[in-house]
Amino acid sequence: MNKKLLTLLLVVFIDLIGFGIVIPILPLLVTQIGGGTILVGAIIASFSLFQFLFGPILGRLSDKYGRRPVLILSSLLNSVSYFFIFFFPQLWVLFAARMLAGIGSSNISVAQAYIADSSKEHERTKAFGLMGSIFGLGFIVGPLLGGFVSYQFSISAAFIIPAVLSLINAVLIYFILPESNKSLQKHIKIEFFNVKIAREVMKPKNIAFLILLFMFVNFSLSLIIGVFSLLGHQKFGWDEGQNGLYFGLIGLSSFTTQMFLIRQLVKKISEVQMIKLGLVVFSISIVVMGLSPLQAFVILAGVTTPFAVSLMMINTQSLISLESKPEEQGMVLGITQSFGALGMVFGPLIGGTIGSVNLSLPFVLSGIMTLVILFFGRSYLTYIHDQRQSR
Secondary structure, three states, X not given: OOHHHHHHHHHHHHHHHHHHHHHHHHHHHHHHOOOOHHHHHHHHHHHHHHHHHHHHHHHHHHHHHOHHHHHHHHHHHHHHHHHHHHHOXXXXXHHHHHHHHHHHHHHHHHHHHXXXXXXXXXXXXXXXXXXXXXXXXXXXXXXXXXXXXXXXXXXXXXXXXXXXXXXXXXXXXXXXXXXXXXXXXXXXXXXXOOHHHXXXXXXXXXXXXXXXXXXXXXXXXXXHHOOHHHHHHHHHOOOHHHHHHHHHHHHHHHHHHHHHHHHHHOOOOOHHHHHHHHHHHHHHHHHHHHHOOOHHHHHHHHHHHHHHHHHHHHHHHHHHHHOOOHHHHHHHHHHHHHHHHHHHHHHHHHHHHHHOOOOOHHHHHHHHHHHHHHHHHHHHHHHHHHHHHOO
């Protein structure tokens, strides 16, 4: 593995520790300071809305000015957002801070474009899997740190950790991460989500389907993001520390899948076949997670669910990158992240609304949605598989 990729993975790891700290404890913080289940969904959705709006902007900025300056700016924005929550843990501040973090976290497509710049085509799926494994590793360390600090001090105190880490990230990028984009496009315009550009990107039906698949998978996943911590507390009496341990288990499964299993599976089955397997396993696991009265089955689902999510996400993004032109990686992956974020705008809103009636309902709906995706997407997945096999 080259030095540039190793450096980027370190940057992503630090960033994901912060993200892993926030996800399990944010719903608990919202309810602690007076918000309900619906408001939890709204705050999570505001984060995704700004990811949707700014994903293409950061992607295009990285095509025009380079990946490095965009990664530095986004890390600083993330740091400021976490400091806001630490110093002013109020509902309106949570909304504002998560919107700001949504802008900063739109840098995912930029990091992916960096990988595309720095890896050969036949290594792309492995490289994306390696980046995904760093996501999983961040989700091991982050929730454990967040759960421990929340339990020992307060939930808002845990936000100082990602605030400082994001600041460190900006410094690391500035001093040790070299620029990867060797073909800057100074002529391109920078704008919010552009329907015309999105339409152009999605003209090839293989790209269009993969981007829509990415959106609906994100929607299914985000239905349960805001309510899981609340369900664990309600059903099993889990506190911040126990929720942190559970999310750490999810991170461990995700890391193992993306660091080791995908690299072995890609030798035996295609990206498309892994996506199909992921859809089936996810639909079963997520329903078990929401309905089972037994902790043992919920813990088992905490292993199989991230395994399935990893198969779906990594292979979908890898196929999108492989099917795109090298000079358009930032734009295409930015559009992809925007559609993913769009799915994660509506998911928490719907999940929070139906979760206010029954916290298990978002899990059932998520499982049903995933089966619907598989049913209607089979022919497209077969088409993409056949096209790649014939090349």
